[in-house]
Amino acid sequence: MIPRYSRPEMVAIWEPETRFRIWFEIEAHAMDALAELGVVPKDAAKAVWERGKFEVERIDEIEREVKHDVIAFLTNLAEHVGEEARFVHQGMTSSDVLDTCLGVQMARAADLMIADVDALLAVLKRRAYEFKDTPTIGRSHGIHAEPTTFGLKLAQAYAEFARCRARLVIARDEVATCAISGAVGTFANIDPRVEEHVAKAMGLSVEPVSTQVIPRDRHAMYFATLGVVAGCVERLATEVRHLQRTEVLEAEEYFSPGQKGSSAMPHKRNPVLTENLTGLARLVRGYVTPALENVALWHERDISHSSVERMIGPDATVTLDFALVRLTGVMDKLVVYPERMLANLNKMGGLVHSQRILLALTQAGVDREGAYRLVQRNAMRVWESDGKLQLLDLLKADADVTAALPVAQIEALFDLGHHMKHVDTIFGRVFGKS
Numbered sequence: 417m418i419p420r421y422s423r424p425e426m427v428a429i430w431e432p433e434t435r436f437r438i439w440f441e442i443e444a445h446a447m448d449a450l451a452e453l454g455v456v457p458k459d460a461a462k463a464v465w466e467r468g469k470f471e472v473e474r475i476d477e478i479e480r481e482v483k484h485d486v487i488a489f490l491t492n493l494a495e496h497v498g499e500e501a502r503f504v505h506q507g508m509t510s511s512d513v514l515d516t517c518l519g520v521q522m523a524r525a526a527d528l529m530i531a532d533v534d535a536l537l538a539v540l541k542r543r544a545y546e547f548k549d550t551p552t553i554g555r556s557h558g559i560h561a562e563p564t565t566f567g568l569k570l571a572q573a574y575a576e577f578a579r580c581r582a583r584l585v586i587a588r589d590e591v592a593t594c595a596i597s598g599a600v601g602t603f604a605n606i607d608p609r610v611e612e613h614v615a616k617a618m619g620l621s622v623e624p625v626s627t628q629v630i631p632r633d634r635h636a637m638y639f640a641t642l643g644v645v646a647g648c649v650e651r652l653a654t655e656v657r658h659l660q661r662t663e664v665l666e667a668e669e670y671f672s673p674g675q676k677g678s679s680a681m682p683h684k685r686n687p688v689l690t691e692n693l694t695g696l697a698r699l700v701r702g703y704v705t706p707a708l709e710n711v712a713l714w715h716e717r718d719i720s721h722s723s724v725e726r727m728i729g730p731d732a733t734v735t736l737d738f739a740l741v742r743l744t745g746v747m748d749k750l751v752v753y754p755e756r757m758l759a760n761l762n763k764m765g766g767l768v769h770s771q772r773i774l775l776a777l778t779q780a781g782v783d784r785e786g787a788y789r790l791v792q793r794n795a796m797r798v799w800e801s802d803g804k805l806q807l808l809d810l811l812k813a814d815a816d817v818t819a820a821l822p823v824a825q826i827e828a829l830f831d832l833g834h835h836m837k838h839v840d841t842i843f844g845r846v847f848g849k850s
Contacts, residue, residue: 421696426700426737429524430730432472438517439489440468442614443504448595449613450506450606460500469496486510507606511717512596518725519620521594522638525733526588527644533581537574539748541847544570548839550613551832552666552757553768558658562768562833563761566667566752571846573652573747578846580645587641591634594618595626600716632710635725639707642732646700649739653690653697657744660687666757670749689746696739703728761832764784767806772829773811773821780820790817823840 428434442463451461470492479488487510494501505513548567553560594615598606615622621628658670669687671677677684706728710721761768770791777787794810794817808830811817817826 421527421738422734423741426525426528426734426817428529429521430734432475435517435521436470436472436475436489438520438618439486439513440493442469442513442516442596442618443490443493443508444468445614445617446506446508446610447504448617450503450612451611453607453609453846455607456503456506457500460466460503463500464493464497464504467497468493472820486513506615507598507604508596508608509599509628511629512598513593514722515626516594516596516614516618516620518635518729519594519630519730520618522635522733523592523619525729525737526584526591529642529733529737529740530581532583532654532737532789533577533584533645533782536744536747537577537581538674539744540570540574540577543737543747544568544574544847547752547754548843549836550752550754551761551836552754553761560761560764560768562771563832565836565839566754566757568839568842569655571843573648573655575846576648576651580648582607583641583644587638589621591638592620593623593630593634594620595623595630597623597626597628600628601626627715629713630715632707632721635721636704636711637730638709639728640704642736643704646697646736646739647650648688649736650694650745652743652747656690656750657687657694659684660690664756664760665753666760667750667752669746670751689742693739693743693746696735696742700736700739701733703732763803765801765803765805766830767795767798769807769830770795773807773817773826774807774832776825776829777817777820782820790814798843 444461447456447461447464470489470784474492474495475485475488476787478491479485480489482488490501490505493504497504501809544567546567547570548565550566551563552566552569553565554562560570595601596606597608603611611622614620619734631657656669658664659666663726668685669689675685676682677688706724710724713721774784774791775788777790778784782790791811794807794814797810798805798807808827811826812823828838
């Protein structure tokens with residue numbers, strides 16, 4: 417976790433103090449359940465809550481000797497609880513604590529990321545309506561295609577991140593499970609009711625069958641979901657980067673007073689934030705493969721997954737949390753140039769209306785291949801003139817075209833409004849009927 421790309425709210429979830437506090441709560445809640453079942457004295461359970469403490473430094477000191485983090489924690493806890501500590505961890509195994517804690521941490525991390533997406537969605541919706549009817553050129557393969565609106569671009573991003581939110585909710589629910597089932601998961605030395613009690617107390621669901629660890633397909637799904645969300649972050653960031661290119665310049669990141677874009681060239685205004693988001697998204701996606709490889713553990717457990725999760729758990733969630741918040745800021749302050757959008761749309765001499773002419777010719781009785789040739793031969797002249805020629809003028813001067821279509825109809829086919837007529841319909845699908 418690099419402070420430059422971290423937010424304290426997410427970092428706090430993964431700090432040692434938080435992790436050991438969750439461990440303590442798991443052990444203490446398990447003691448409560450064991451006491452109710454008569455397995456341990458109620459006074460012992462009470463003593464854990466009243467006197468139970470730990471120190472991160474002391475745990476680290478003990479671990480250097482015993483080479484086992486859960487034993488080190490339990491030893492430190494016993495130093496505070498006293499004699500009653502002999503009842504702590506009854507019938508449990510280390511994975512019961514570790515996996516249940518990880519479920520809590522990942523659920524809390526998901527809650528933060530869901531809130532991040534909610535904030536992003538609010539910004540995208542506001543700006544989509546702001547530019548709902550702002551015409552701009554749609555591009556396929558990076559080449560001018562047909563007109564759209566900038567609002568539709570943002571509505572598409574909204575719909576995409578709405579799906580991301582739904583996926584995060586599912587991933588959170590899938591990973592928020594509790595296992596207090598003992599060695600190899602048989603409950604031989606601990607009652608399943610203890611697991612049920614701890615799960616309820618920690619806001620988790622019970623893992624139906626847990627060998628000695630919670631099955632890692634759950635975690636793989638979680639990290640895969642983060643990878644998908646990161647891909648959506650990069651898609652929108654890449655769109656902004658392309659729109660900010662000098663030759664396009666239809667939108668750009670906000671450039672604050674006093675900001676400098678280059679150590680060498682004072683004129684530069686670079687898309688540094690969205691470039692940064694592209695890099696961060698690559699990192700998050702990079703954590704997906706090791707999470708998938710963690711699924712195949714040996715028999716009832718091994719710890720090949722452990723080192724992986726200790727790294728990718730904090731890193732993936734901290735990185736994506738930061739990226740989502742940064743993207744929200746970019747879109748909130750994005751500077752948009754409607755006039756430049758219109759100028760770019762008109763740059764190629766009306767070529768963006770070629771399909772309407774093609775379709776009209778077919779409706780007028782011209783076969784499709786012939787209609788395509790008629791439009792293309794005029795369109796290529798406009799293309800090769802770099803927009804100095806106008807497609808409308810060439811079509812009106814083409815006797816083969818005017819033989820099929822009256823001039824007035826040809827002119828009407830160049831109406832920009834035709835491409836905007838269903839914008840409200842699409843917005844209704846995305847945002848609901850207003």
